[in-house]
Amino acid sequence: MPHIVVRGIKPEQMCTISTPLVEELAVICDCGTDNCTIDCLHTTSVFDGKIVDTYPFIEVAWFERGLETRDRFAKAVAKQVRSLGIKEVEIAFKTYREDSYYLNGERCFDK
Amino acid sequence: MPHIVVRGIKPEQMCTISTPLVEELAVICDCGTDNCTIDCLHTTSVFDGKIVDTYPFIEVAWFERGLETRDRFAKAVAKQVRSLGIKEVEIAFKTYREDSYYLNGERCFDK
Amino acid sequence: MPHIVVRGIKPEQMCTISTPLVEELAVICDCGTDNCTIDCLHTTSVFDGKIVDTYPFIEVAWFERGLETRDRFAKAVAKQVRSLGIKEVEIAFKTYREDSYYLNGERCFDK
Numbered sequence: 001m002p003h004i005v006v007r008g009i010k011p012e013q014m015c016t017i018s019t020p021l022v023e024e025l026a027v028i029c030d031c032g033t034d035n036c037t038i039d040c041l042h043t044t045s046v047f048d049g050k051i052v053d054t055y056p057f058i059e060v061a062w063f064e065r066g067l068e069t070r071d072r073f074a075k076a077v078a079k080q081v082r083s084l085g086i087k088e089v090e091i092a093f094k095t096y097r098e099d100s101y102y103l104n105g106e107r108c109f110d111k
Numbered sequence: 112m113p114h115i116v117v118r119g120i121k122p123e124q125m126c127t128i129s130t131p132l133v134e135e136l137a138v139i140c141d142c143g144t145d146n147c148t149i150d151c152l153h154t155t156s157v158f159d160g161k162i163v164d165t166y167p168f169i170e171v172a173w174f175e176r177g178l179e180t181r182d183r184f185a186k187a188v189a190k191q192v193r194s195l196g197i198k199e200v201e202i203a204f205k206t207y208r209e210d211s212y213y214l215n216g217e218r219c220f221d222k
Numbered sequence: 223m224p225h226i227v228v229r230g231i232k233p234e235q236m237c238t239i240s241t242p243l244v245e246e247l248a249v250i251c252d253c254g255t256d257n258c259t260i261d262c263l264h265t266t267s268v269f270d271g272k273i274v275d276t277y278p279f280i281e282v283a284w285f286e287r288g289l290e291t292r293d294r295f296a297k298a299v300a301k302q303v304r305s306l307g308i309k310e311v312e313i314a315f316k317t318y319r320e321d322s323y324y325l326n327g328e329r330c331f332d333k
Contacts, residue, residue, distance in 0.1 A: 003279070007150055008150075011266040011267075011268055011273060014268045015268045015271055015272065015273065016271070018268045018269060018270060018271055018272075019270050019271050022269070022270070033270075037267060037269070037276075037277050037279075038267060038268050038269065039229055039230075039265045039266075039267045039276055039277075040265060040266045040267070040268070041152060041153075041263060041264070041265055042152070042153040042263075042264035042265065042266070043150045043151060043152055043153065044122035044150075044151045044153070045122075045148060045149060045150045045151070046122055046125045046126045046129045046149050046151070047129060047133070047148070047149065048129060048130050048133070048144075049126055049127070049129055049130050050126065050129075051122060051126065054148075054150055055148050055150075057114070057148075061314070067210065070211060071218065074213040074216050074217075074218075075216040075217075076216075077216070078213065078215050078216030078217075079216060082215065082216075088214070088215060089214075089215060090212070090213065090214055091212075091213040091216070092172070092207045092211060092212050092213070093207075093208075093211040093212075094205075094207070094211075094316075095211075096314045096315075096316070097315075099289065100292060100314060100315040100316075101312070101313070101314050101315075102296040102300065102312065102313040102314070103310070103311075103312050104300050104304065104310060104311060105296050105297040105298075105299070105300030105301060105304075105313070106296075106297075106300075107293065107296075118261055119261075152263060152264075153263070153264040154261045154262060154263055154264065155233040155261075155262045155264070156233075156259060156260060156261045156262070157233055157236045157237045157240045157260050157262070158240060158244070158259070158260065159240060159241050159244070159255075160237055160238070160240055160241050161237065161240075162233060162237065165259075165261055166259050166261075168225070168259075178321065181322060182329065185324040185327050185328075185329075186327040186328075187327075188327070189324065189326050189327030189328075190327060193326065193327075199325070199326060200325075200326060201323070201324065201325055202323075202324040202327070203283070203318045203322060203323050203324070204318075204319075204322040204323075205316075205318070205322075206322075
């Protein structure tokens with residue numbers, strides 16, 4: 001965690017920003033860079049009867065870290081994505097409950 | 112928003128219903144048709160030791176709009192999907208929190 | 223329901239464990255085996271400037287069933303996945319609200 005799940009941005013594009021992005025996010029989240037995953041979903045989008053480019057959208061799955069951290073995280077992601085020449089990107093955060101997260105079948109948090 | 116995320120229905124099939132579907136949903140949600148995205152996820156499903164067709168499933172990601180709007184939205188989606196000859200489709204709604212949604216790194220809602 | 227949505231494990235691998243896994247989960251959830259779907263998402267992941275293998279991650283989408291059932295469910299999934307020689311797998315549960323779930327446009331639960 002956090003998991004960065006991407007739609008509408010090519011893996012090759014995400015590659016070029018992955019190192020600075022993950023370094024920045026690790027500082028913001030106060031975690032190791034290897035806690036961060038970037039997964040690009042393969043999608044085909046449609047609109048008005050045609051196949052169209054997928055709208056650039058990133059869903060961040062993580063544990064709740066509060067508004068200030070979230071704001072900084074979103075800014076960092078958007079800055080990096082827009083440095084690719086992508087004009088618009090939407091980002092939504094979804095939270096997992098800590099008592100609903102398991103590593104190798106064991107609950108990660110005992111709270 | 113809303114985002115319509117599709118599993119188990121081909122993009123070519125979604126194409127043929129995309130225009131009337133999005134027009135109907137825009138009325139139900141009182142928003143522009145271009146707020147609606149339809150993304151088909153590429154998936155491979157398995158059951159009982161074999162690769163099988165993915166069960167038709169649609170996850171709607173949006174902000175909470177209440178039971179009545181949700182009921183009308185689900186009915187509209189199901190009617191259009193079933194017009195494709197698909198006999199069964201399940202639809203689940205997942206809500207994003209308004210304070211956790213960002214456009215270009217800025218929170219969309221200040222509440 | 224439950225929906226088992228997989229990243230980073232090949233469909234061919236999930237095939238080989240699908241029968242015993244679903245049988246075990248059906249007992250844990252006290253439901254029919256055909257209520258369980260296993261969908262593998264096609265993804266491409268990046269890290270440190272390179273395309274990398276996707277980290278094995280399973281998101282279980284279901285209705286809340288409580289801690290004890292969740293623990294048993296996670297243990298069963300992890301045991302089967304690790305029997306494939308996969309050393310680490312993370313599992314997160316996400317809950318749908320019962321009043322936000324529809325079959326063919328009709329709410330499944332009237333609560």
